[in-house]
Amino acid sequence: MGNKLERLWYSDRRPLLWLAPLAWLYGWLVKRRRKAYTSGRRTVHHSPLPVLVVGNITVGGTGKSPFTAWLVEHLRIGGWHPVILSRGYGATPDYYPFVAKPDADPAECGDEPVMLAQQTGAPVLVDPTRARAAAYAERHQLGDVLVCDDGLQHYALGRALEFCIFDGARGIGNGALLPVGPMREPLERVQSVDFCVITGQPTHNAFQTLFPKSVQCHPIELVPTALRNLHSGEIRGLEWLQGRVVNGVAGIGNPARFFDTLTGLGARVIPHPFDDHYRFRAQDLNFLHGPVVMTAKDGVKCRAIASDDVWVLDVIAQPDDSLVTALDQQLEQPGKDRTHG
Structure with missing residues (x-):
């Protein structure tokens, strides 16, 4: 709603x-x-x-x-x-x-x-x-x-x-x-x-x-810095997204901005918007193909349910x-x- x-x-x-x-x-x-x-x-x-x-x-x-x-x-x-x-x-x-x-x-x-x-x-x-x-x-x-x-x-x-x-x-x-x-x-x-x-x-x-x-x-500017695996903590560079099909997950106030960011980084995004502050369940992240990339705010809620292929896009502000x-x-x-x- x-x-x-x-x-x-x-x-x-x-x-x-x-x-x-x-x-x-x-x-x-x-x-x-x-x-x-x-x-x-x-x-x-x-x-x-x-x-x-x-x-x-x-x-x-x-x-x-x-x-x-x-x-x-x-x-x-x-x-x-x-x-x-x-x-x-x-x-x-x-x-x-x-x-x-x-x-x-x-x-x-x-x-x-x-x-x-x-x-x-x-x-x-x-x-x-x-x-x-x-x-x-x-x-x-x-x-x-x-x-x-x-x-x-x-x-x-x-x-x-x-x-x-x-x-x-x-x-x-x-x-x-x-x-x-x-x-x-x-x-x-x-x-x-x-x-x-x-x-x-x-x-x-x-x-x-x-x-x-x-x-x-x-x-x-909200500048993406790296991808962080939510399960293992592994860090990958942004170039990993180039040409890759990913499931974009965002339970924030403006999900479209997050999906646009991923697209701008070269990813082929399958968008999955959720309401702001949505409480995720394991089945919400169970997609047939491709890794999951989500926001840092969503990541803190998904640590306990994350599979090995769930990643957080870390972003910093640059005034x-x-x-x-x-x-x-x-x-x-x-x-x-x-x-x-």
Whole structure:
């Protein structure tokens, strides 16, 4: 159902326009909720640590997790000790906050927290109440900067910097608010974020025609690095994909982007899209011909059921120099109050 809705939202038309009254109500509630935090009517946790929030204002995959992993590594290189805060979609721990270890069960704490723990080595706290996770990190002195993954709309936690991520090809879809379109917040929201980041080539016409002229968009590339066997850990170069028939498996927000990446690397892809955060079973990976190639996020859920011919395509984010320079300038001002809510 999720993928079908997204196909409607990310078309040029608005086939769900009959739901416009609900979209108007949703937009009114969104603005009212944000104003409640910015006006002080609702409590905001202002951490003594810098809080960097990575998120989006559209539904679906935009490349937030690779960017979050890059941001954590960049902070570490700069001498910081980052802690990641994550909602943990689908998480079912016995308590919160839950510390997600690299070998944790994704069914217990969510797939993205486990993936980020594996990729970054940073402490990852899972809690739908990000302010509570922030307080835990402060109390236990886990680090000196907090990176909130997918927390742009979590206004109960104040923030020093905001990064809003867009998919370059899908942009804002039909531009309508939920449930008519994919927008979680109105497009005007980008004027209040610190960094507008576009993954891939910014080909959607919204970036040229609808975005406020005052907003500078920073492109980042999602660069494949290698193939990793999920069962044995063997590493193979990307040239292994050239001319090879592979079963592309993706349970992410935008499976088509993953299949296009494999095709661009020379593979002959048989696509198998699944809903975002799908819980895989062994039979889901049982294909008659060809190896299986999946995303890193799916890989953490499939370690226990992977056969010898299941591979993960590892990807890293590479921002442009202008973003890196602007970010470093902001990080040199740790005492500056840039809290948005």
